[in-house]
Amino acid sequence: MRIIPESELIINADGSAFHLHLKPEQISDKIVMMGDPDRVTITASFFDSVEQEVHNREFHTITGMYKGKRITALSHGIGTDNIDIVLTELDALANIDFETRSVKDEFKPLTLVRIGTSGGMQPHCPVGSYVISEKSIGFDGLIHYYADSKTVREEDFEEAFRKHVNPSPYLCTPYVVSADEELVNRIGFDMIKGVTISAVGFYGPQGRYVRLPLADPDMNTKIQSFHYGKYVITNYEMESSAVAGLSKLMGHKAMTVCLIIANRVTLNSKVDYKGSMEELIKTVLDRV
């Protein structure tokens, strides 16, 4: 039996996971996740009762009951680097015995749904629409740090994308992963399904030119014209690739659904999106 050293999985003095500050009994196996800590408060406002509320850094967690289901709402902050922390600690909370520091005999699968905001890359993903990341293309490179990424990556799709977009060799090699099919069909049956790019930033890495000129000003034109079978790239956000990829490697079910708050084709955006976000959250809570 492997004992995981203290330095590799840091457990706080109160028995909680290092960053999330959560103890194993404080999370449900149904988890909804979002970048914004305030979105967790909004999510919990729909709960019938609240059992736990924990804050640390950008990680805000509330566990409660919603229509007879125990659900955890948790904020992950921005970026796939945060997803590495959140997914590893959630998986540890579910599947590692914090007393013995060893992997439990029985695997506990988690269901993880990220409810995010996103930028639409096609005319059929206007501001206000809900887009499911059926597949994600990670520009982040996180998955390449873990063994067996080949088992969850879609290499033919990756190759076709690389040929079409011809990314600079200085960037991470883009990887392609799919969300959990059953979850996508259950939660997103009436929503737009597409392919999402998880970028490593909001501005230059998503082709936004504010003051600094871009290294590849044609990147978004190439992305918008890319086709692979029935698939086109629908939207940009910053976490879905790592959520889908790490969850698949760990054996959990995961998907991302986003509210489109900017459209990069029509060049418009909406900053007052609270109502549409509340509707999306309630829909996910009903279906998860």
Ligand SMILES: O=P(O)(O)O[C@H]1O[C@H](CO)[C@@H](O)[C@H]1O
């Ligand atoms: O609204 P959230 O869930 O944070 O998602 C999107 O918004 C942030 C950027 O503004 C990134 O985290 C991106 O993925």
Ligand SMILES: O=c1cc[nH]c(=O)[nH]1
């Ligand atoms: O354009 C957008 C909007 C929200 N989040 C992103 O990452 N990009």
